[in-house]
Amino acid sequence: MTGAERDAEPGLVGIVLVSHSARVAEAVAELARGLAVGGPHAPMAPVAAAGGTADGGLGTSAESILAAAREVDRGAGIALLADLGSSVLTVKALLADDELPAGSRLVDAPFLEGAVAAVVAASAGAPLPAVESAAAEAYTYHKT
Incomplete structure (x- = not known):
């Protein structure tokens, strides 16, 4: 059983975290899941990490993004958050080619902040537009 399948409620928006690094994607997914947990019986949105290349290097793999998207798809939509450069371009290409669910x-x-906000909102049962809005709102977080 994968991380996205474990404790994931049906009908919740799925989250895919796309990074150039498998370790970064997994760490952000772990942090977001940990901060979204509301208790032992609280729903948890499905979250999957898609980081690095197939050979374990730095980069982006369209195949891992597609696999992660299929893993978290519960029929309520999928929010994909990407770190930079080719991860963004790869997701855009997959969307343009209609390859994603x-x-x-x-x-x-x-x-990071967007992932946490997205997982919290999705786990609370928010629909995809609200999950997207919660994640985007993280741009306004000020630390001073």
Whole structure:
């Protein structure tokens, strides 16, 4: 059973975190899941990391993004957050070629803060537009 399948509620928006690094994608997914947990019986949105290349290097793999999207697809839409450069371009290409599941969206949001906000909103049962909005709102977080 994968991380996205474990404890994931049906009908919730899925989240895919696309990074140039498998370790970064997994760490952000772990942090977001940990901060979204509301208790032992609280729903958890499905979250999958798609990081690095097939050979374990830095880069972006369209195949891993597609696999992660299929893994988290529960029919309520998929929010994809990408870190930079080719990860954004690869997601855009997959969307343009209609290769991702229906209802998939690239979310314009900061990677870490946006991921946490997206997973929290999705786990609370928010629909895809609200998940996208919550993630994008992370751009307004000020630290001073």
